[in-house]
Amino acid sequence: QVQVPAAQTQDPKGKPDCYGVFCLTYDLKAEEETKSWKKLINIAVSGAAGMISNHLLFKLASGEVFGPDQPIALKLLGSERSIQALEGVAMELEDSLFPLLREVVISIDPYEVFQDAEWALLIGAKPRGPGVERAALLDINGQIFAEQGKALNAVASRNAKVIVVGNPCNTNALICLKNAPNIPAKNFHALTRLDENRAKCQLALKAGVFYDKVSNMTIWGNHSTTQVPDFLNARIDGLPVKEVIKDNKWLEEEFTEKVQKRGGVLIQKWGRSSAASTSVSIVDAIRSLITPTPEGDWFSSGVYTNGNPYGIAEDIVFSMPCRSKGDGDYELVNDVIFDDYLRQKLAKTEAELLAEKKCVAHLTGEGIAVCDLPGDTMLPGEM
Numbered sequence: 380q381v382q383v384p385a386a387q388t389q390d391p392k393g394k395p396d397c398y399g400v401f402c403l404t405y406d407l408k409a410e411e412e413t414k415s416w417k418k419l420i421n422i423a424v425s426g427a428a429g430m431i432s433n434h435l436l437f438k439l440a441s442g443e444v445f446g447p448d449q450p451i452a453l454k455l456l457g458s459e460r461s462i463q464a465l466e467g468v469a470m471e472l473e474d475s476l477f478p479l480l481r482e483v484v485i486s487i488d489p490y491e492v493f494q495d496a497e498w499a500l501l502i503g504a505k506p507r508g509p510g511v512e513r514a515a516l517l518d519i520n521g522q523i524f525a526e527q528g529k530a531l532n533a534v535a536s537r538n539a540k541v542i543v544v545g546n547p548c549n550t551n552a553l554i555c556l557k558n559a560p561n562i563p564a565k566n567f568h569a570l571t572r573l574d575e576n577r578a579k580c581q582l583a584l585k586a587g588v589f590y591d592k593v594s595n596m597t598i599w600g601n602h603s604t605t606q607v608p609d610f611l612n613a614r615i616d617g618l619p620v621k622e623v624i625k626d627n628k629w630l631e632e633e634f635t636e637k638v639q640k641r642g643g644v645l646i647q648k649w650g651r652s653s654a655a656s657t658s659v660s661i662v663d664a665i666r667s668l669i670t671p672t673p674e675g676d677w678f679s680s681g682v683y684t685n686g687n688p689y690g691i692a693e694d695i696v697f698s699m700p701c702r703s704k705g706d707g708d709y710e711l712v713n714d715v716i717f718d719d720y721l722r723q724k725l726a727k728t729e730a731e732l733l734a735e736k737k738c739v740a741h742l743t744g745e746g747i748a749v750c751d752l753p754g755d756t757m758l759p760g761e762m
C-alpha cells in the first residue's frame with residue numbers, strides 16, 4: 380500500500396520555476412517514514428503542448444510507465460508559440476491530482492528544463508509543411524536538436540537517457556548526441572517502436588493470431604519509408620514467420636509497404652497524425668529499457684552504430700534489435716540472420732541515413748553540409 384505524504388505549504392517564491400500547485404512541497408519526513416517510494420526522477424519532455432505529449436504526460440504522471448512507487452518531476456519544454464498551451468497542459472496535470480507527480484516546470488529554455496534530467500523525451504519539432512523538401516526539414520529541425528543536445532550536455536544527468544521522437548528522428552538523434560559529448564552516445568535513441576508495433580499488428584492479422592503471439596520483430600534503419608520491417612527473423616508463436624505465413628510475395632511487398640506507409644493511411648482517416656499510439660510506443664520504448672527483455676525476445680530502437688555486429692555503417696543512428704537487463708542500458712542482439720532480400724533493403728535505408736548525415740554536417744561539427752538525398756522519401760506519418 381503506497382501512502383501519500385501530506386502536502387505542506389511553502390513560500391512559492393522559494394521555488395520560482397515550479398507551476399501552480401506543484402510549488403507546494405510534500406512533507407519529506409512523512410515520506411521517509413513510509414519508505415515505500417523511490418527517489419524522485421526528473422523527466423524532461425519537449426513539445427509538451429503537442430498532440431503526442433497530451434497522451435504521454437498523463438501516462439507518465441499516473442505511474443503507468445515508471446511504476447506506482449516512483450515519484451516523478453515533469454519538466455516541460457515548449458516553443459514560444461506554445462507557451463500558453465503549455466500552461467493549459469500544466470493546469471490539466473494539476474487538476475488530475477496524480478499522487479506521484481511532485482513537480483511540474485514549464486519553460487521555453489532547454490537549459491532550465493534539462494537541468495538534472497534523467498530522461499529526456501524529445502518530441503517537439505516542426506511538422507513538414509506542404510512544399511517543404513526533406514532536406515529543408517532536416518536543417519530546420521536539426522537546429523532544434525543541436526541546441527537541445529548542447530543544453531543536455533551542459534545540465535542533464537551524466538547518464539541521461541534520451542529518446543528522440545521529433546522527425547526526422549534518426550538524424551535528429553545523431554545531431555543531438557554529437558552536440559552532447561559528455562553523455563554516452565549509447566544513451567540516445569530514435570523512436571522506431573511505433574513501427575515495430577505496427578509490424579506486429581499486421582503479421583498477427585495475416586496469421587490470424589492475437590498480436591501477443593508475435594515476437595522478435597525488428598525494424599531496421601531509418602524511421603522513414605525506407606525502414607525495413609524484418610519478417611525473416613520475426614516469430615509467430617515461436618516459429619519463424621515464413622513457416623506460418625507461406626506467402627513470400629505478401630511479406631516482401633504488401634506487408635513491408637503497409638508498415639512503411641501505415642502513418643500516411645492513418646492521417647487520411649483521422650485527419651491528423653498518430654498521437655495516441657505514438658505515446659503508447661514511447662511508453663513501450665521506456666519500459667523496454669527499465670524492465671528485463673523476456674528471454675529470447677528483443678525490441679527495436681534507433682541507436683548509435685559503434686561496433687555493430689551486422690556490418691552496418693558506423694556513426695549513424697540506425698534502428699536495430701536490442702535487449703536490456705532492465706537497467707536503462709541495452710545490448711545489440713547477435714543471433715539474427717540475413718538473406719539477400721534483407722541485405723538489399725538494409726543497404727537502401729543505410730544509404731539514406733548516410734546521405735542525411737551529410738546534409739547536417741554543419742550541425743554535427745563535421746564540416747560543410749552537402750545535401751544530395753537519394754530520393755525525397757516520406758516519413759511514415761506523411762502522405
Ligand SMILES: NC(=O)c1ccc[n+]([C@@H]2O[C@H](COP(=O)([O-])OP(=O)(O)OC[C@H]3O[C@@H](n4cnc5c(N)ncnc54)[C@H](O)[C@@H]3O)[C@@H](O)[C@H]2O)c1
Pocket residue numbers: 425426427428429430431432456457458460461502503504505506523543544545546548569570571572573574602652653654657758760
Ligand atoms: N518517431 C515516431 O514514431 C513519430 C511518430 C509520430 C510523430 N512523430 C513526430 O513527433 C513530432 C511531434 O508530433 P506531434 O503530433 O506531437 O506534433 P504537434 O505539432 O502536435 O506538437 C509539437 C509541439 O512541439 C512544439 N515545438 C516546436 N518546436 C519546439 C522546440 N524547439 N522546443 C520545444 N517544443 C517545440 C510545438 O509548439 C508543438 O506544441 C513530429 O515531429 C512528428 O513528426 C514521430
